Amino acid sequence: MKAELITIGTELLLGEIVDTNAAFLARELANCGVNLYFKSTVGDNLERAQEVLKRAINNADLIIISGGLGPTEDDITREVVSLATERGLVEESSVLLNLENWYTTRYGDGNSMPIQNRKQALFPKGSNIVPNPVGTAPGFWLEVHGKIVVALPGVSKELQAMFNETIRPLISLNGSTRPLAIRNLNFVGVGESNLADLLSDIIDHQTNPTVALYSSTGKVRVRLGAQADSIQEGFRLIRPLEEEIIKRAINNFYGYDDQSLEEVVAAKLIKNRFTLALAESCTGGLIGHTLTNVPGSSLFFQRGYVVYSNLAKQEDLGVKKETLDDFGAVSSQVAMEMAEGVRKKTNTDFGLAVTGIAGPGGGSEDKPVGLVYISLAHAGDTIVQKYLWKGTREQVKQRSTLAALHLLWDTLKSHSKV
Amino acid sequence: MKAELITIGTELLLGEIVDTNAAFLARELANCGVNLYFKSTVGDNLERAQEVLKRAINNADLIIISGGLGPTEDDITREVVSLATERGLVEESSVLLNLENWYTTRYGDGNSMPIQNRKQALFPKGSNIVPNPVGTAPGFWLEVHGKIVVALPGVSKELQAMFNETIRPLISLNGSTRPLAIRNLNFVGVGESNLADLLSDIIDHQTNPTVALYSSTGKVRVRLGAQADSIQEGFRLIRPLEEEIIKRAINNFYGYDDQSLEEVVAAKLIKNRFTLALAESCTGGLIGHTLTNVPGSSLFFQRGYVVYSNLAKQEDLGVKKETLDDFGAVSSQVAMEMAEGVRKKTNTDFGLAVTGIAGPGGGSEDKPVGLVYISLAHAGDTIVQKYLWKGTREQVKQRSTLAALHLLWDTLKSHSKV
Numbered sequence: 001m002k003a004e005l006i007t008i009g010t011e012l013l014l015g016e017i018v019d020t021n022a023a024f025l026a027r028e029l030a031n032c033g034v035n036l037y038f039k040s041t042v043g044d045n046l047e048r049a050q051e052v053l054k055r056a057i058n059n060a061d062l063i064i065i066s067g068g069l070g071p072t073e074d075d076i077t078r079e080v081v082s083l084a085t086e087r088g089l090v091e092e093s094s095v096l097l098n099l100e101n102w103y104t105t106r107y108g109d110g111n112s113m114p115i116q117n118r119k120q121a122l123f124p125k126g127s128n129i130v131p132n133p134v135g136t137a138p139g140f141w142l143e144v145h146g147k148i149v150v151a152l153p154g155v156s157k158e159l160q161a162m163f164n165e166t167i168r169p170l171i172s173l174n175g176s177t178r179p180l181a182i183r184n185l186n187f188v189g190v191g192e193s194n195l196a197d198l199l200s201d202i203i204d205h206q207t208n209p210t211v212a213l214y215s216s217t218g219k220v221r222v223r224l225g226a227q228a229d230s231i232q233e234g235f236r237l238i239r240p241l242e243e244e245i246i247k248r249a250i251n252n253f254y255g256y257d258d259q260s261l262e263e264v265v266a267a268k269l270i271k272n273r274f275t276l277a278l279a280e281s282c283t284g285g286l287i288g289h290t291l292t293n294v295p296g297s298s299l300f301f302q303r304g305y306v307v308y309s310n311l312a313k314q315e316d317l318g319v320k321k322e323t324l325d326d327f328g329a330v331s332s333q334v335a336m337e338m339a340e341g342v343r344k345k346t347n348t349d350f351g352l353a354v355t356g357i358a359g360p361g362g363g364s365e366d367k368p369v370g371l372v373y374i375s376l377a378h379a380g381d382t383i384v385q386k387y388l389w390k391g392t393r394e395q396v397k398q399r400s401t402l403a404a405l406h407l408l409w410d411t412l413k414s415h416s417k418v
Numbered sequence: 419m420k421a422e423l424i425t426i427g428t429e430l431l432l433g434e435i436v437d438t439n440a441a442f443l444a445r446e447l448a449n450c451g452v453n454l455y456f457k458s459t460v461g462d463n464l465e466r467a468q469e470v471l472k473r474a475i476n477n478a479d480l481i482i483i484s485g486g487l488g489p490t491e492d493d494i495t496r497e498v499v500s501l502a503t504e505r506g507l508v509e510e511s512s513v514l515l516n517l518e519n520w521y522t523t524r525y526g527d528g529n530s531m532p533i534q535n536r537k538q539a540l541f542p543k544g545s546n547i548v549p550n551p552v553g554t555a556p557g558f559w560l561e562v563h564g565k566i567v568v569a570l571p572g573v574s575k576e577l578q579a580m581f582n583e584t585i586r587p588l589i590s591l592n593g594s595t596r597p598l599a600i601r602n603l604n605f606v607g608v609g610e611s612n613l614a615d616l617l618s619d620i621i622d623h624q625t626n627p628t629v630a631l632y633s634s635t636g637k638v639r640v641r642l643g644a645q646a647d648s649i650q651e652g653f654r655l656i657r658p659l660e661e662e663i664i665k666r667a668i669n670n671f672y673g674y675d676d677q678s679l680e681e682v683v684a685a686k687l688i689k690n691r692f693t694l695a696l697a698e699s700c701t702g703g704l705i706g707h708t709l710t711n712v713p714g715s716s717l718f719f720q721r722g723y724v725v726y727s728n729l730a731k732q733e734d735l736g737v738k739k740e741t742l743d744d745f746g747a748v749s750s751q752v753a754m755e756m757a758e759g760v761r762k763k764t765n766t767d768f769g770l771a772v773t774g775i776a777g778p779g780g781g782s783e784d785k786p787v788g789l790v791y792i793s794l795a796h797a798g799d800t801i802v803q804k805y806l807w808k809g810t811r812e813q814v815k816q817r818s819t820l821a822a823l824h825l826l827w828d829t830l831k832s833h834s835k836v
Contacts, residue, residue: 011632011641013454014600015445019437022459026431036431037466040458041440048455071611072631073621106806114611134809155634157810278724280703284710285696288703288724293812295778297702303730306696306706306722308715312764316721316734346730360713394711 001174003029004060005039008049008068008077009154012041021066021159028163032171033180033227034062044074046083053084057147062171067154069137071117077151078122085144087125095129095138096121102136130166132158141170148174178227181234183242185222188261188406190252192220198248202241209238211245217395218402219261254409261405262290268412269300269350276408277346278304279317279338279353281329282372286401287354303346307338317341328367330355332384335373339384343377350411351377354404356387358396372400376407378415383407419592421447422478423457426467426486426495427572430459439484439577446581450589451597451645452480462492464501471502475565480589485572487555489535495569496540503562505543513547513556514539520554548584552576559588566592596645599652601660603640606679607824608670610638616666620659627656629663635813636820637679672827679823680708686830687718687768694826695764696722697735697756697771699747700790704819705772721764725756735759746785748773750802753791757802761795768829769795772822774805776814790818794825796833801825 005025012019022039029036038059042049049068056063068077082089099120103113120137123129130139130150135158141150150167152159187195192215196203199222203211209226224241228234246253255264269276278287278301288304291297305316310329313319318341319334327333335355343351356372363369370389375382385407389399423443430437440457447454456477460467467486474481486495500507517538521531538555541547548557548568553576559568568585570577605613610633614621617640621629627644640663646652664671673682687694696705696719706722709715723734728747731737736759737752745751753773761769774790781787788807793800805821807814 010630013444013457014448014641015441015443019440022437030432037463038458038460038470039431040456042456045455052456070633072614074630102808106808114615116614117611134813136808157635157813278703280706282710283707284715284719285698285703285706285722285724288698289701289707289815292700292702292724292726292776293815295811298726298780301702302727303734304703304724304726306703306710306724308710308722309720312721358710362716393713397707397711 001034001062001171002060003034003036003062003064004056005036006049006052006056006063006065007039007041007154008044008065008080009041010043010074012067013043021154021156024156024160025064025066025163028168029064029171031180031182032168033178034171044068044076046076046079049076049080050084053080053149057084057144057149061147062174063147063149064167065149065151066159069120069139069151069153071114071120071137075119078119078124081142081149081151082124085124085142085149087142089122090125091118091121092123092129093121095123099136130162132162133165134158134161138162141167178229179231179234181226181228181231181238183224183235183238184257185224185242185245185253186255186257186259186261187220187222187249187252188218188254188402188409190220190249191215195220195222195249195252199245202245209234209241211241217391218399251410254406260294261402261409262294265405265409265412266291266294266297266300268409268416270296271418272412272416274300274350274412274416275302275346275348276300276350276352277302277342277348279313279342279351280304280306281308281313281338281354282356282358283354283397283400283404284308284358286397287352287404290401290405302348305342313338317345330357330367330371330373332373332375332386335375336377336382336384339375339377340382349378350408352404352408353377354400356396356400358393358400360393370396372396372403374400374404374407376404376411378411383411419452419480419589420478421452421454421480421482422474423454424467424470424474424481424483425457425459425572426462426483426498427459428461428492430485431461439572439574442574442578443482443484443581446586447589448598448600448643450586452589462486462494464494464497467494467498468502471498471567475502475562475567479565480592481565481567482585483567483569484577487538487557487569487571489532489538489555493537496537496542499560499567499569500542503542503560503567505560507540508543509536509539510541510547511539513541517554548580550576550580551583552579559585596647597649597652599644599646599649599656601642601653601656602675603642603660603663603671604673604675604677604679605638605640605667605670606636606672606820606827608638608667609633613638613640613667613670617663620663627652627659629659636817669828672824679820679827680712683823683827683830684709684712684715684718686827686834688714689836690830690834692718692768692830692834693720693764693766694718694768694770695720695760695766697760697769698722698724699726699731699756699772700774700776701772701815701818701822702726702776704815705770705822708819708823720766723760731756735763748775748785748789748791750791750793750804753793754795754800754802757793757795758800767796768826770822770826771795772818774814774818776811776818778811788814790814790821792818792822792825794822794829796829801829 777787
């Protein structure tokens with residue numbers, strides 16, 4: 001199956017937005033075994049967009065359009081598909097009703113839907129509605145001369161949810177190529193090149209499965225892909241390689257595919273009925289935010305303290321004034337007193353603390369920007385780690401959060417019953 | 419001048435790389451007054467890439483190709499341009515010498531240049547060399563039937579340096595269009611379509627400046643663009659429109675261009691020497707994280723409490739047990755006691771509190787998922803707001819954070835001296 005991607009939006013041609021939707025769709029299509037051979041971006045111009053779509057329908061089997069489904073005049077995707085496929089637009093009353101209800105629920109009875117939003121209930125004749133589980137406006141797909149044309153919104157979260165729920169199954173139904181099984185292995189606390197060194201013989205001799213490494217701030221992903229007659233057969237090919245790779249970096253491995261470090265940490269805490277309290281200084285709440293992104297986190301997380309000032313460290317966590325005076329707020333001693341203090345005060349199984357200098361200001365020769373101490377207190381032991389990160393303020397916060405969760409994950413593995 | 423962008427590289431069609439070069443070039447071309455009307459990505463396929471280039475030469479005045487200039491077999495840009503423009507490839511001896519010298523200097527006399535790198539000294543006949551100030555391989559540009567075709571490497575640093583040094587001056591020399599001044603106005607707490615309604619007469623009658631709306635979670639951006647003889651003249655054309663638009667939605671406007679809401683809030687707090695404390699329930703630390711992304715936030719932010727449990731709300735903030743029993747943790751009463759409690763406890767000017775149900779679990783008929791109360795306590799008054807958000811857990815957290823900062827921003831505007 002040959003696919004083509006069309007993103008519609010003048011803002012993408014002005015460089016104000018990096019087109020992450022294209023990267024997402026490209027990756028997902030590859031995972032489905034669909035061969036994406038062309039992608040293009042066209043502005044909010046009816047004529048030009050029509051021409052591009054007509055050409056795509058001639059060349060490809062599957063055409064995915066993203067963007068241009070909003071309520072404003074710039075949003076031209078409906079008209080473009082209607083004109084290029086010579087099908088009139090019809091109003092879907094069920095969609096219209098949903099849109100109107102949404103406005104009334106959200107803004108109260110007095111506030112009805114703006115008239116221009118009515119446009120979002122229009123679809124080219126013969127369209128199938130693609131439900132939008134996380135937003136108001138649905139997308140659509142239709143068959144044109146045996147080809148499939150799909151239209152999804154430009155908002156990433158909506159596009160991704162709709163692709164996952166509706167378009168992926170649609171592709172499987174129409175799939176003609178040999179499926180590609182993909183398994184991602186996620187690692188933390190190891191650099192991309194160090195992991196590549198560790199796996200160099202495997203990387204050098206890869207055929208099917210293929211092996212590729214991708215890194216993002218503080219994390220590395222190893223992607224194994226195997227083409228086979230069935231997905232099951234593909235995963236059978238992947239399994240021995242997967243086990244070998246995990247074995248070689250077992251202390252850094254934390255999960256598969258879309259599993260996040262916070263998810264595996266949360267699952268482990270919940271399973272063991274452990275509780276956790278946080279004491280954050282330079283991360284400013286990011287650890288709490290990250291952990292509470294996991295549904296059900298209230299089962300183990302009861303409270304956190306963002307203690308930016310020295311007074312807060314003393315009053316809320318019982319850090320001693322002498323410790324602050326003698327060693328400074330960014331020190332292993334203060335990190336440990338924060339971890340022990342928050343654990344004692346909240347009566348939890350684990351107390352996790354971070355103190356450091358996120359920058360760009362506040363550094364000195366002795367204590368440069370990027371210096372961070374992380375401490376974890378639990379029954380019988382308090383661990384402390386020192387890091388010196390490079391990068392921007394946000395990167396220092398992110399790397400510290402990952403390292404803190406990594407420390408918690410490591411400790412949980414050796415101190416858990418289940 | 420009409421421009422088209424072609425990026426060459428199979429990796430871009432596999433979604434393994436987000437195409438930041440395209441965003442860079444798109445933005446820079448807009449700044450040069452060049453109208454980018456189409457961009458496309460094609461894999462490492464000689465025939466397909468040729469077809470795309472031929473079409474581009476027919477349609478545009480300036481064609482910029484990025485990628486495909488490396489030494490490996492996948493690197494096909496030279497051949498593509500050579501075939502599409504029917505010009506043979508010739509070896510540039512000066513470039514070859516440079517490449518060889520670079521290898522000897524870097525790896526020592528014993529290590530000569532790999533034979534395949536010789537390819538990087540080949541150029542379509544009649545090409546002008548584009549020097550590469552930060553890497554080994556140069557790019558090239560040539561005139562074809564009065565059109566300009568430019569080829570630059572895919573490595574971002576090299577592409578950007580080469581664009582700045584050679585291509586931008588080249589465009590000015592050939593430029594026939596006028597530069598484009600761009601001003602973005604940022605709004606919060608208003609939907610895209612409501613803002614479009616408010617500005618409908620302006621949007622309907624736009625010519626130069628142009629007006630366009632873009633939305634992301636909880637925020638809307640209005641982009642004004644004016645073409646004129648100079649950038650200064652462009653901004654002069656924009657100014658009256660800019661002022662009119664801000665006037666119509668003054669309560670929702672918070673900043674220009676890349677300014678974030680947290681930045682303007684932080685600047686206002688610092689200027690007025692105000693202090694702030696946070697009491698977060700369903701946002702889990704996201705407000706603290708967002709505010710502490712701003713450098714210097716320790717000047718106004720001293721501490722925050724993430725009070726997930728009822729016990730924490732009582733112990734840390736002094737929320738009354740009866741209030742929790744009578745109205746529940748997600749109620750305007752508890753939100754107000756949280757805001758007043760955190761302000762009193764920390765002795766700050768402002769106490770900002772959020773309590774709600776982020777979902778996906780925890781909702782009921784009375785108190786559905788997405789129900790959020792935000793409260794702000796300051797000298798003499800405590801404000802409380804009720805919201806009912808739609809969306810995922812993370813979206814509820816994000817929208818609540820934006821709404822909380824919006825409330826703070828609004829209050830600061832009317833209670834600040836500077």
